[in-house]
Structure formats: structure tokens, C-alpha cells
Amino acid sequence: MKKLILYFLFILPYLIVGQELASPNGKLQMTFTLEAGVPTYQLSLDGKEVVKPSTLGLELKEMENLLDGFSIVDTEKSTYDETWNPVWGEQAEIRNHYNELFVQLKQDATERYVNLRFRLFDEGLGFRYEFPEQENLIYFVITEERTQFAMTGDHKAFWIPGDYDTQEYDYITSKLSEISSLMAGAITPNASQTPFSKTGVQTALMMKTDDGTYINIHEAALVEYSCMHLELDEENFVFESHLTPDAVGNKGYMQAPRNTPWRTIMASKNAGDILTSTITLNLNEPCAYEDTSWITPVKYIGVWWEMITGKSNWSYADVPSVKLEHTDFNSLTPNGKHAANTEKVQRYIDFAAAHGFSQVLVEGWNVGWEDWFGKSKDYVFDFLTPYPDFDVEGLRDYAAEKGVRLMMHHETSGAVRNYERHMDAAYQFMVDNNYNSVKSGYVGDIIPRGEYHYGQWLVNHYLYAVKKAAEYKIMVNAHEAVRPTGLSRTYPNLIGNESARGTEYEAFGGSNPDHTTILPFTRLIGGPMDYTPGIFEQDMSKLSSNNKSWVNTTIARQLALYVTMYSPLQMAADLPKHYEKHMDAFQFIKDVGIDWEKSLVLEAEPGDFVTYARKEKGTSNWFVGRTNDEQPRTSNISFDFLDAGKEYVMTLYGDAKDAHYKNNPKAYQIKKFRVNNKSKLSQYCAPGGGYAISIMEADKKGAKGLKRL
């Protein structure tokens, strides 16, 4: 008997030691336990802790919380391994391979059930809460989600301030312990912003530990739920989820059966694994549309940069206010600076047609821009009525003759009810006038007042706009919307978002020269960004004498961004006349692909540099791009990704030896080489610089006389 008891005591710890899960390649290991009835998980990489034991749960309104008092009803393990093909993307084929642990929990005192589903991929973990159909938990209001991510130390982090309304901040690189002291300085002015805490940050959050482990926290499949931020306990380096509230302070309205979004934690010794991970897409539902033939990547130019820089206006007249229901725009005196006019747009159409761009974005085409911003104006735009100098039908036909479309612009000014009221008519107008893609915007505080850009109310709206657009076979590129979380797998007509600090900020004071060495690790984790690069003229005072900004990047790095900032939507954002001064460099933008068979990370260090190589879908072309931070560096890559036995012509667009993003940004050099899969390159990258490379299969003639690399 004594022996039996001793034996029992011996195995007891093993009985309650928890559920273990390993990734397919075994490198990541997760453990789930109940610690005194509190759901807890922990993650290790190669046997070393990456996430210390971290608790899970939710606080509810006017109801017992779902934090503790749980017991395990059942668990189930499974494996999944399939490939699927996205409509567009960085890869033509994506493998979805994970080991899953499904845990059914019961909160004994309240007889309520919560399930946890853990999926462990080779590069990271995803998990979510599931509320099954049940008697004692149907409608509930979340006052806070209490998901912890307990870090093992004072990691280096690349972060932006937690904020309910904007992500358009420069990234700060610091230790976790420094976040609170740096927060005030990090909160630079924005059209709409609601920072909430000196220790609150946004996701995707990128980190690097002292021993060289890269960690990334984000979410996937944000649907009918509030956007997650992270609140840091700076004593213990524990992050906890912090959801965006609504107008009355609640954080989620739920009806079971429902799932939360997935919370994702990637961990690898290799920074490139974070970039190439397909966890976010794999955790989303498969494509919801039967027919996706109307969805295609777009390379475009636009009447936009000249307004951003201050050279021209969105508005047609200089009156202090207008009322769409009353103002006769034909009777207003034009201010002479309205860029969206028929003649100018025709010139842009000509340029697009001449250089292979399929669409021309035009902002400021529709009435209402005279007082669109900062007035909390409800009926601000109607999305239908052009200004007197913008000939909708004439331009539609002119563009069509040249094989080009215009790209629609729907700035909502954050007046979301107004947009929804006009949405069907606005989409039909697009169809009637040969538009198939729309850039939407939500600049300024949200109306209904009290709601935030990232709350459940707006998360619902953004998806409503995408799903309704699909009824009209329209693609959506939503600026100022919530940052993406892989929804474009399910709704591939969501072809872009901005939802971070984009190229326009180069004209609003400039961005950090290392900005684009961080964005792929943060903003791009959830989906493509309409970064709109391609700026060849850095001195903003040349466009608008009042604008003292400087675009903190060399020309070579601007070209690189077409490769390093993945997006199915790519804009050549500068004015045609600036391209006409550098048609040799512009050639890269014309050549670069926008849809990819395969993508590889050749070099990557967040905050320092990123180098991608991508193979263009349906061709044998490859494109390579490197973005470099404020340090001069040398990039060393090999071309072993090329097909064996083939010869290629490579055109390199690189910084000149004396290039510098501030002092000498226009100094670039273009060189052609013959390359094959044995070639290597050692290339100088200037501060704020980089390089772009196009690689095309060679014929004897094209390769003649070229040096081999």
C-alpha cells in the first residue's frame, strides 16, 4: 500500500503536468495547464523558454468573469497538412501545416464552457478562445480580454504607441523597460489619435532577445471583435491584451457560439522566418468567393502626391464651408489649384498607358473637399458628384481607349454612417464608370462620435464595405482602417490597407530612415501595405515652398521598396515629371512584378536591413530588393535561388558610393551583369539606401558583352 501511494505520488505531477504540443519540426513546444483553475500556456524554442507561463481569460460585464475556476472536460490533438493557393500573394502555393491541441474547459461554479484551440506551426503558435453553444453563456459583454504574453526578459522591441485611432507613428526601437519613458515623445500629432497608456503598444509587435531569438506577437482573423493592443507590466515584462473600447467603454459584444480572433506568437532564431511565416494567412478561413477572376493586382500612378506635398489642392474652391445639399459648385470661384481636373488626369492617363500602369488614382474628384477635415461633419461627401472640372464619363472613355482605368477614391472623413448610406450608390457609380478598385479613407475622428477606428463597431464596418464591394466586383484598399490580420485570404478583394505610417509622412516631416527595415516585421505581418513608394525628388520645398520636409531615402532604396514592401497594389507615387528626369531608374518600377510565385528572405535584421528575392508569377523573372537603415552597410547575397543551368541578365539599381539619403539621395548607379545560380553579390548600401535588382532569363543577344557576377 505504501508502495502504491508512493508510486501514485510519483506520477501525480505527471498527471497534472499539462498538455504538451510540439510543432511539426519539433523545435517549438507549447504546454497548456490549469494553474489553480487558471488556464495557462507556455512556449519554448529548442528547449528554451520564449514565453513564460502566461494566463488566459476574459473579464465580463455584470457577470462572473471567465478567469479561473476551470477544469478540463476533454482535450483532443490533431495534425493538419494541406496546401492552398491564394488569389494573389508572396507565394503561389502556401502550406498549412500545424499540430493542434483543442482543450474543452468548464468553469465549474457557473457551468459555463470555454474552449481553447492551439495550433503550433513550425514558426509560431496561434490560439483562440471559443465559446460553444451552451445554456449558461449566450450573450455577454467583454470588459477586457486577459491574455498574457510573459516575456523572459527586457527584450529589444520595435514598437509604436498603443492607440485606438492611429498607427501612423514612427517606430521606436528600445528595451521593454524604456517604453514608458519614451512614450510621450513617441506620440507625435495625428488627425485622429487616442493613446491610452504609457506602457501600451500595438501589434504586430516585433522583439529580439539578448540571445538572438526573434519574437513577434500579432492577431489573425480579426472579425466582429475589437482590435488587440498590448499593455506591458514593466516590472515583470509581461504583456497583456488590451482591447479597444466602444463609446461606452465596453470592449466586445458576443453571442455564443463564437470564436475570438487568433493570438499569434512567432519565435525563431532566424529573422527571415518571421517574415516568411504564413501563420496569419493560414489561421484565416479559406476564400469565401466562388469567382475571383475579377481580382487582380494593380500597378498604378495617381493624382495624389502633389496634394500631399502641398503643391496642389484636393479642393476646388477656397470657401470656408460647403453644404452638399445646397452649394452650387458650378457657381464657386475655382482656386486654380484643384489637381483633379480633366486635363491633368488625361496627362496621367497618357503617362500610365505609355509606361504600362493599369490604373490612375484620382483624389479630390468629388465635391466636399473645401471643409472635409476636422469639422466633425456628418454629411461630408456623397461619393457621386464630381467637381465642375472633372468629366467623369469623358475620362472613363479616354482611359478605356488607352487601356487604362481610373482608380476610385472614397474619403469618408471618418463619417461612417454617411458612407454606408451612400455605399450601394457609390459602388454602382463605380461599375457604371469603369472603376473596379477603390482607395477608401477614414481620416479624422470617427462618427458616430465616441467610437474608435479600431473598436468592434468599425471592425464590423470595414468588413461590411469589403463584402459589399465584392457584390459589385470591386477591390478595396482601405486607408486608416484597422491593420490587417490576414482577412484577405477569406476576402481577397481586400487588396490593401495603409494602417501605418506610409510614404505621405515623408512629406509631413519625414520618416526615420530605418522605417522600412521595421515595417515588414510589424505592419506587414497581417497583410500587404499600400506604401506608395517611388519618390524620386526628396526636397519637398521644390513642390511647395512652404514644405520643409525631406524624403529620407535614396532613389535606389525607393526602387527596392517595390520588392521589400510586398503589396499586390503598387503605386509609382511621384509626379510624372520627376520620373521623366530619371527614366533609367524608372525602368525598374515598370519592370518589377506585383504578384509572386515564390518569395525568399536573403538578409534580415529588424531596424537594420531587409533583403528579399521574389520570383514573378508566370515568368522566370526574379526581383531582389534591399532596404537599409541609417548606417552605411554592405549587402552580401548569393543567387542560389536561380534555376540551375540557366543564364540570366541582372540589372542592378544601387546607391552610388557617395549616396546618402539626406546629402546625396539622387546618386544611383545602374549596372548590368550576367548571372547564374552560382553568382554572388557584395553591394554597398548607403545610409537610408539600398538597391533593386531585376533578373530576367538571358538570351545570347541580351547577355552579350555583359560581365558575369
Place this chain on the structure above:
Amino acid sequence: MKKLILYFLFILPYLIVGQELASPNGKLQMTFTLEAGVPTYQLSLDGKEVVKPSTLGLELKEMENLLDGFSIVDTEKSTYDETWNPVWGEQAEIRNHYNELFVQLKQDATERYVNLRFRLFDEGLGFRYEFPEQENLIYFVITEERTQFAMTGDHKAFWIPGDYDTQEYDYITSKLSEISSLMAGAITPNASQTPFSKTGVQTALMMKTDDGTYINIHEAALVEYSCMHLELDEENFVFESHLTPDAVGNKGYMQAPRNTPWRTIMASKNAGDILTSTITLNLNEPCAYEDTSWITPVKYIGVWWEMITGKSNWSYADVPSVKLEHTDFNSLTPNGKHAANTEKVQRYIDFAAAHGFSQVLVEGWNVGWEDWFGKSKDYVFDFLTPYPDFDVEGLRDYAAEKGVRLMMHHETSGAVRNYERHMDAAYQFMVDNNYNSVKSGYVGDIIPRGEYHYGQWLVNHYLYAVKKAAEYKIMVNAHEAVRPTGLSRTYPNLIGNESARGTEYEAFGGSNPDHTTILPFTRLIGGPMDYTPGIFEQDMSKLSSNNKSWVNTTIARQLALYVTMYSPLQMAADLPKHYEKHMDAFQFIKDVGIDWEKSLVLEAEPGDFVTYARKEKGTSNWFVGRTNDEQPRTSNISFDFLDAGKEYVMTLYGDAKDAHYKNNPKAYQIKKFRVNNKSKLSQYCAPGGGYAISIMEADKKGAKGLKRL
């Protein structure tokens, strides 16, 4: 010189004594002054003050207030006298006759302009603020309107608690000084309620002074503004406007040029003048529609009362929750109590056709009722999908064959974005299925959360729904919406609102027996009420054994309500089988008109009794109705409104001598008389009783053998 100075000093008071305005008949007089730069008005009746000097102004957010520092730029007086014809109403022709004072004010320090427009009618004053187009006041946010109504004493008042979400309270009759001590008891439970102050009351507010002057305060033309309540300073008996806030506490978003709604003050020694006043309609804009041929009054029955009483259900199944996007309603087990089923509706159509009712309301026809209330559910109804037992097309055709239509029901559950998203499809569905009128509802707290039923956000929505309905030639009867303010002059497809404590409350515990002697002085000032009278069975336990409520009214008074509660929409609300027991009394409901050439008040004392006589449009028929409070009374009327030289047959439906709303409600007597314009009637009215009279021109045969009155 001394003489000149003395002369100047003598007339100086007259120079600054203010602007005077008299009503066309001279009985009302208004004075406007600036008292130390503060706009002030005062109102007298027959030389005696009714409103003491009261200040005007507005508090603004993050801007100088518009309260003081004004000077008069200019004033202008004018007179207006025209008649117009409403599409439907209590009169076929309405005279709009007033004297107007228009005052242009300038706030000198801020160089901002505010205009005041005063219109003095024979029975009352209307005034509003106007913000002209100007440089220094364009966009502004109102934090409170500060319009005073300074009463001359501790008047008797008929009031309900000020509340941002409901008016469904029993009226309290008390002195102004008693309001605060009675407030707590006055706030009875409601599906959605937000009382805000122990001295806050709603409009229209009815009062009577000690010397017998009747005073009524309300507003007209509430458009794109927040609903006004009144906050009482109980020391001084001064009311001040208290607007409904939005989710963030602001009370109005304005862009000049704009006007506020009109604030109205009626004053008369004759209570009937308050009832017959057309000020509210006259202060609204003329009809906005060119074609109004599709707008017609409606007499209807409905599948409704049996659910209100608890006899049947709106819901089809007894499941705790449904999800419109997932639930297969065909697979649910019917609860067997779903009233809106094809067979029952056919019986109602038969009854309607047999008795001359043009429409049959059906509530509970559409999926979603299983969990429609109290869950803060966003996607709660789709307004399109019928339950499995409701045959939309079959019933449409069955009704059409019988010359009847169904009346649509759109319960929104307060989920307003959801309603707007579905609205076009829902209205088109109505057109496709031969519905031309809809009863809409807003039961429960508003979504977007934080908004209130009576804030600017919802005021905008209610009108949006009416204007969009007109595009589909649909009439709207909006329950739980903001109480009307005469908008049906401009948008005559707004044929009704509930927006007060209606007949349903008789089944929810009962209403005060004097309730309908007050409503015409309060709720009906702004527009008709869909009161849905006609209850013949008072004992609710006979319909549902759990329901202990009693309908506090005799049958005779129920008939009277068709005359005393003016509405172009009149429902015979009880179950057909209850009418079938009293077809003699029911005859009055069948006969009574619903659109009027002319309306007269024969007797009126708020809280005690109201007697109306109305001439039916397009006929020589007259109808008289008297509603009586809890006291037994005798009504004494004369028929001098009848055409001279004509003989009529009058059918009187009155209380029996021993009738009583509680003890003997079904005791009525029906008598026929011959009458002419010299006839008089002295008629007993029971507690909670009254009488109804139909008068039709006699032919010799019809009048034969009848006693003359």
C-alpha cells in the same frame, strides 16, 4: 438745452424699452429686449404676464458661449396670412396667420451673429435661433441650449419625467413645486430609459395657472437637432431647455447657415384653444413632395394584441438564441404559439374585408424574435425573411383578392445601423409584396451604444427613414421614436408615431383612467398618435392567465377615443372575437371617419375630460367623442356646429348609468335620435368612461320614429 435734455431723458427709456410684437387679434403681446446684452423675451395675455422675462442663448464647446454681449444690428416686422391644405388632418384647410419680429444680433466681442425669429399667433408664440452664413461662426458644438421659460407661479402641471429614451410614463398632475418629490415614483420601469434629473420634464408640457390660464410649451420642426426637455428651477419656477446628449455628452453639431427648431408657448383662457391650435404645423416647412396621391389614412386591425397580452408569441420557436446568418428556422420546433401564421392572418384578412378595414398589421412575421430583446444584439432582424409558417406571397395575393393589404412591421430593437443597412431591400420587399405602410419600432437601448432615442443622431435617422420611404411611396408609423413636432406637414408620409404611453400599457399593468384626457394636451400637440384603441375586453387574465392587468376604460370610452385621439391611422386593436360579441358597439368603429374637414373642441379640461366634434372630409357626417377621467361627470354639449336647415340621425354610444371602468366596463347603451343644429345633449359619463356619437344626414326613412334631441 435743458428742455432738450429732459425730453431726451424722457424718451430714452422708450428707445431701449425693447421690441414689441402683438398677435393678430392683439390678445398676446411679446416683448424682446437685451438686458445687459442678454437676449430676453416676455409674453403677456390680455395684458397679464404669462411668461416673465426669460433669457435666450446657447453654450458652446471650446468656444465663447452665445449667451451675452449682444447688440441689436437690425429688426424687422412683418405679417403673414395664408391658408394651406394638408394632405390629411383635423382640418381640410389651415390658416397660417402671425405677426413676426425678426431680430439680428451681433456678439460684439467675437463678431458673431445670431438671429432670432419670433412669430406670434393668436394662440401662442413660436421662436427660434438662426445662425446666418458668416465668417466667425461656422462649425460649432452645442453643449447646452439655454432657453428659459419663466413661469409666473407654482402652476398646476401635467408632466412626465424628462428622459433621453422613453415617453411611456403615466402623466403626473401636480404643482411645479411638487415635481422633484414625485419624480422617483413617476419613473416606472421601461425597456429603455434614461431619466436625467429630479426636476426634468418632457414636452409638450401642459400647465394651468391659478387664474385659469392654460399654457403649453413644446417645439416645432425638430430636424437635425437634439430633442428638447425642460429643466425646472423650483425656487423661481423657471424652466430651461435641456437637450438630449450624444454618446460623448455633446448636444448638437451645427454648421451655419442653420436654424434651431422652433420653441412654442401657447397661452389661452380656453383649454380648447390649446387643442385646436395649428401653431406646430404652421411653423413647419410646406410639403416637400410633389405627388402625395399615394398617402392615405388607414383604418386597420392586426395580429398584435394577442402578443401584447401574452396570449400568443411573436416568436416561432422557444430557443434561447438564434443567429440569422446560421439558424435554419425550418428545422426549429415551433412553439405552437406563434400568432403570425398564414391561417390566422387569413382570418384577420377576412374580418378586415367584411368590416371595411383596409389593412391588417402583422407583427412577428419575420425571423429573429426568439432573442430580439434585451441582448444588445446588432444583427437582430433582416426585415426580409419570413418564418416558415408565414406565406408572404400567398397572403399578399389572398389579401389583394379581398381588397385588403397587409401592414408591414419593422421592429429594429434599437439596432439602427442594422436597420439602415437593410432599409432599401426592406422597402423594396414591401413594394414587391403590396405593402404600402410600415409600423417601425425602436424597443430597447439604441445601438450604436451610447446614443439615445432622442438625440440628434436618432432624430436624423427617423427622418432618413421617412424620406427614403417616400422614394418607395411608403407611409411610416414610427413607434418609440422621438415625439413628433409637426414634421408631417413637410413629410406627410409620416402618418403616425407612438412616442407616448399607448394602449399596450393597459395590458402592462394599466394606465390612469384620466390618461386620455391629458394626451391631447401633451403628446398630440406635435402630431397624431397611433394610440390603437378599441379594447372591448378589459380583463387581461381572460387572454393570458398570468396577466393580471385591467384595461382602465369603459367600452363607450374606447369608442370615443377614435374621435378624441386624432390620428390618420386608426386601429381596432382587440381580437375579432371580442368585437363579434359586441357588434352593435363595433359599428361605431366601422363608421367613424379618419380624415377631417373640420374639428371643434366642445369641452375640455386637461386631466378631466375632452370632447371633440369632427366633420368627416367629403361627407356631411359628424362624429363626436368624449373621454372622461376617474370622476363621474355629466357632459353638456350643443350641436350648433351642424348645418342649419338639415336634419340628422345621431347614434349615441354611451356609458350605462352604472358603468365603471373597473367594476362594470362593458355596460354601454346605444340610442338613436334625430338632431339638428338646435339640439343639445346632457350625457352621463362614467368614471373612466365617455361616449361616442355618429351623426349622419337623415333621409325621411332613416329618421322615422326617432325621438328628436
